[in-house]
Amino acid sequence: MTTLGSGLARGRRWLRGHPLAFDGALAAAVLACMVCASFTEPSTGHGPTFGVRAPAPGGVLLMVLAAAALVQRRHRPMGVLAATGVLAAAGLVLADPPAPVVISTVVALFTVAARTDRPTTWRVGLLTALVLTVAAMVAGSTPWYSQENVGVLAWTGLACAAGDAVRSRRAFVDAIRERAERAERTREEEARRRVAEERLRIARDLHDVVAHHIALVNVQAGVAAHVMDRRPDQAKEALAHVRAASRSALDELRSTVGLLRQSGDPAAPTEPAPGLAVLGDLVGTFRNAGLPVEVACADRDGPLPSAVDLTAYRVVQEALTNVRKHAGAGARAEVSVIRVGAT
Template structure:
C-alpha cells in the first residue's frame, strides 16, 4: 500500500481531525492575507498593514464553523455567509473572510444534488457579491468584489464536480459487484444443472445394467447345476452388461476431468440408433420386448436423441424390476408433426406393479429430461393392469422451429 493510499484511509477514518486541520490552515491563510497590502500608497506593489480587529474575530469564527462542515453543511454555509456579509459591510473588505463561505459552499455542493447546489450557489453568490457592492466601502466594480463572485462560483462548481465523480465511481463499483454476483450465481446454477444431469445419467446407466446383471446372475445361479450351458450363457450376458455399464460410466465420469487429465472417451452418446441393441439386452434377460418405429429415420438433435433413449431404457428397467419375469413390454417411436412420441407399455402380470412406489428417481429423472427439452411426459397405470410411459419431445429446438416459417 502506497503512502498516499494510507493517508486517504486515515483521513476517511478520522474526518473530524481532517476538518480541524483544514480549519486551522484556512485561519492561518486568512490571518496572513489580512497583513498584506496589495496596493501600497507609496507605489510598492506589496506591503504590510495592520488588520482590523473585527476582521480577526470574524476569521476566527468562520474557521471554527468549518470544523462542523460535514455534520451540518448547510448550517455552516449560513454561518460563514453571514460572517462574510458582516465583514464586507462593516469590516475591512480586503480581509479574505469569504474563504470560509467558499469552502462551506464546496462542501454543500459535494454532499447534495445538483439542483440544490444551483439554488444555494446562486443565493450565496448573489448575497455576498451584492452586499459587498452595495454596502461596502469600496466601489462596486472593485476587484475584491469581483473576486467574491468568481470564488463562490468556483467553490460550487468544484463541489458539484466532486459529487458527480463520486456518484460515477460508486455506480461503476455497484455495477461491477452486481455483475460479479450475477456471474457467481450463473456459475452455481450451471454447476447445479450439470451435477443434476450427470446424476440422471449415472442413475440410468447403473439402474439399467445392474438390473440386467441381477436377473442374469439369478438365472445362472438357478440353472448352474442342471443346465450349465444355459448358466454359461447367462454369465456371458452378465459380462456383456457389466462391460457396457463400465463403458458408459467411463464416458460420463470423463466429463468431470480437468484439462490436464487424460483425454476423455470420444464415443458418442447413445441414441435411438441403438434401440434394437437395448431391446436385445432385455430379451436376453428374459423380458419380452416388441419394438415398433414409425419415425421415418428422423434426424434428432443429440439432446432429444439421448433423452428418448434414456426414457426407453429407464421404462424397460422399471418393467424388469416391477412387472415380473413373465411381463411383456411394447416400445413405439412415432413421428407426429414437429414432435416425436415415445411410448412404453407393459401388461404388468404381477399384482401391485407401480414404479412410483419404489422410492427411486427413475420417473423423476425422465420428467426432468423431458422438461429440460420443453416436452411433456405422462406416466401412470393402464386400465386392466400394467403401466404406461408416454413422452412427447420436440424434433427441433423451439427457436429453429419458430424461425423456419419466416420468409
C-alpha cells in the same frame, strides 16, 4: 521516490481515519490565508500590495469564528455554510477595512456541493453568491463594478462547480464498484446454476446407464436360472452376459465418478479396509510410541462381516488413542476382544 510515495500514502490513510484532524488543519490553513489576505491591498495600480493595511480587531474576530466553524463542515455542512456566509457578509459590511471572510464561505460552499445533489447545490450557491456580491457592491469601499466584487461571484461559482465535480466523480466510482460487485455475484450465481444443471444431467445419465445394465443383468440371470438344469451351455452363456453387463456398468460408474473428482481430491484407496486381522499392527504402533498394551483376543470361529470387523477395529483404535492422549505417563492399556453370539 518510493519512500516519499509510501509516506504520502500512509499520510492519506491516516487523514481518512481521522477526518476531524484534517478539518482542523484545513481550518488553520484557511485562517492563515484570510489573515494574509487582510494585510493585502488589491486596488493598487500594479496589482496587490502586501503590508499596506492591517485588519481591524473586529475583522480578526470574524475570521477566527469563520475558521472555527469549518471544523464541523462534514457533520453540519448547511449550518457551517450559513454561519460562514453571515460572518462573510458582516466582514464586508461592518469591518473596516473589509475582512476577507469570504474564503471560509467558499470552502463551506464546496463542502455542501460535494455532499448534496446538484439542484440543491446550485440553489444554495446562487443564493450565497447573490447575498455576498450584493453586500460587497453596496457596502464595499470600492465601486460596485470593481474586480473584487466580481471575484466574490466568481469564487462562489467556482466552489459550486468544483464540489459538484467531486460529487459526480464519487458517484461514478461508486456506480462502477457496485456494477463490479453485482457482476461478480451474477457470475457466482451462474456458476452455481451450471453446476446444479450439470449434476442433474450426470444423475440422469447415471440413472439411465445403471437402470439399463441392471435390467439386462436381471433378464440374463432369469434366463440362466430357467435353463440351468436342462441346457447348461445356454446358462453359461447367460451368465457370461451377466458378467459383461455388470463390468460395463462398473466401467460407466468409474468413468463418471472420475469426471466428478476434483484435481486435489485424494485417490481412491486400493487397500482393503482394516479389521481385527491387522489388530497386531495397530497395537505395535502404540507400543512403539511408549504405551504398553496387552491384548486378549478369543479365537474366532469364522470371519466377521466387513462392517462389524471395521467397526471393532475403529473402536479399539479410538480407545487406544484416548489412552495415549489423556492417561498420562505410566499408563497401561489392555484390549479384550470377545465374540459373543452368532453372526
